Amino acid sequence: MNDPLIYARAAHYAATLSVAGAAFFIVFVAEPAFAAAGAPTRLPALLRRRLALLAWIALLLTVVSGAAWLVVVAQSMSDSSWAEVVSEGILWTVLAQTGFGRVWPDRFVLACLLAGMFVPFLSAEGVKSIPIKSVVGALAAGLVGALAWAGHAVGGAGIEGVVHLIADFVHLIAAAAWIGTLLPLALLLAAAGHDPASVAIARVATLRFSTVGIGSVGTLLVTGSINTWYLAGSVSALTETDYGRLLLAKIALFLVIVAIAAVNRLRLTPRLVHDASAAGSAAALRQLRRNTAIEVALGAAIIAVVAVLGTSPPGFEALIHAHHSH
Numbered sequence: 357m358n359d360p361l362i363y364a365r366a367a368h369y370a371a372t373l374s375v376a377g378a379a380f381f382i383v384f385v386a387e388p389a390f391a392a393a394g395a396p397t398r399l400p401a402l403l404r405r406r407l408a409l410l411a412w413i414a415l416l417l418t419v420v421s422g423a424a425w426l427v428v429v430a431q432s433m434s435d436s437s438w439a440e441v442v443s444e445g446i447l448w449t450v451l452a453q454t455g456f457g458r459v460w461p462d463r464f465v466l467a468c469l470l471a472g473m474f475v476p477f478l479s480a481e482g483v484k485s486i487p488i489k490s491v492v493g494a495l496a497a498g499l500v501g502a503l504a505w506a507g508h509a510v511g512g513a514g515i516e517g518v519v520h521l522i523a524d525f526v527h528l529i530a531a532a533a534w535i536g537t538l539l540p541l542a543l544l545l546a547a548a549g550h551d552p553a554s555v556a557i558a559r560v561a562t563l564r565f566s567t568v569g570i571g572s573v574g575t576l577l578v579t580g581s582i583n584t585w586y587l588a589g590s591v592s593a594l595t596e597t598d599y600g601r602l603l604l605a606k607i608a609l610f611l612v613i614v615a616i617a618a619v620n621r622l623r624l625t626p627r628l629v630h631d632a633s634a635a636g637s638a639a640a641l642r643q644l645r646r647n648t649a650i651e652v653a654l655g656a657a658i659i660a661v662v663a664v665l666g667t668s669p670p671g672f673e674a675l676i677h678a679h680h681s682h
């Protein structure tokens with residue numbers, strides 16, 4: 357198991373899903389929830405600062421971990437020393453002449469454009485401009501979706517190749533819209549006090565989050581099944597190969613998070629929304645905080661599994677190999 361590559365991939369997926377997730381959360385959840393406060397509260401200003409800090413740190417980590425991933429791939433492709441990777445120009449060869457490398461400069465440009473747009477988007481007063489929100493949403497979706505060109509989804513032939521690439525592109529955006537927005541939600545729930553204005557913000561935020569969540573979960577299931585069809589393609593590839601068993605572990609983690617999200621959506625959010633008593637909404641808020649923290653940890657576990665999956669030969673290939681070696 358080539359650890360540097362897996363660590364670089366894990367850090368990069370986590371950072372990229374987090375920067376896109378923070379942008380989606382601000383546009384679709386936080387700012388609409390702040391508008392529903394209904395009374396003066398310090399929560400929006402406090403959260404805008406914390407979400408801005410999260411977004412900037414995640415963007416910086418996206419660039420640094422992306423560079424690390426590139427260097428690790430260049431080193432493993434050339435089997436040269438780390439110094440030679442740069443001094444011998446191996447890095448430029450990987451950037452210019454490999455499918456993996458060619459998407460990196462494009463993603464770096466997207467990251468720089470996003471940094472520029474973050475200045476007005478993450479301002480202390482909050483963002484109202486629809487053009488700014490749309491451009492940031494599109495850049496964030498492009499930055500995370502373009503990872504499809506660095507994974508197993510490239511290399512397919514004909515229309516099937518295009519279908520697989522598009523499915524993986526959408527899969528990555530849905531992953532950011534769900535798992536990437538969990539940490540911002542945890543920050544919001546952690547900062548929400550028990551004053552009526554904060555509870556009103558938490559109510560709207562959990563309702564909007566779970567509506568976005570339902571759409572993302574459905575999209576992950578459909579695009580994940582397409583990915584599974586192209587990269588495993590049979591039950592035996594799922595059960596008889598390391599790749600397949602790892603993918604089954606990922607799907608099991610996914611089902612656990614969906615179960616927790618269902619409890620949040622069907623039991624705790626209605627209590628937060630409808631229970632007028634301070635004690636009732638406080639208890640619901642406490643349980644939502646705990647469940648969201650558990651979902652963040654499970655989301656991190658899924659990203660760790662994905663980091664390993666992409667370095668293993670796909671299930672269908674591993675199965676053919678296993679059958680030939682017997």
Ligand code: HEM
Nearest residue numbers: 503504507508531535576577580581583584610662665666
């Ligand atoms: C919380 C839910 C999920 C998250 C956060 C998630 C995230 C990801 C990410 C980041 C990738 C890497 C894509 C790439 O670089 O090309 C990926 C790949 C993949 N996902 Fe998911 N996914 C989720 C759910 C699912 C589900 C439910 C399935 C199956 C039904 C699935 C099947 C796959 C497959 C087969 C791949 C390709 C792995 C590879 O060989 O590189 N995913 N997923």
